Amino acid sequence: MTALLFAARPAPPSPQNLNAIERGIFEAINRVRRQHGRAPLIWNDRLAAEARRHSRSMAEHWFFSHTDPARGALAARLNEDKIPWRACAENIFQESGYEDPVKAAVDGWMRSPGHRSNILNQSMTETGVGAAFRGSELFVTQEFLRPPERQLPGPERR
Secondary structure (H helix, E strand, C coil), X not given: CCCCCCCCCCCCCCHHHHHHHHHHHHHHHHHHHHHCXXXXXXXXXXXXXXXXXXXXXXXXXXCCCCCECCCXXXXXXXXXCCCCCCEEEEEEEEEECCCCHHHHHHHHHHHCHHHHHHHHCCCCCXXXXXXXXXXXXEEEEEEEEECCCCCCCCCCCX
């Protein structure tokens, strides 16, 4: 009798898979930041929505770039979405075969000096992660943000 062995196939793309990937990356990045003595990032829903839009745009229009041909670079996209920021940065990732996309994305970013710098940047305090599929291709965007300094009320002037 011959046994047939089948390789485990990754789960098919679904909103639940995307949410798990997004949250998994968020948690993994915060573990890395803690390991390097950095404060964890705070999840920002509006930033995550922008990251999802960028990932979906890359998947739908088949490009891999920090600059969306229609919406521009991150700063322009944040301004268009009326997301206030003082500093911003972005990591993007593309993969097919996504056996462990969270590990693949985080490990790949940590091996890249520019991406690693974004992850460990102490001035960044908020993040959002968005993912999208095109067939078996996974696109991931992580946005980093430092919001504008809050204006504290000063003493009344007469």
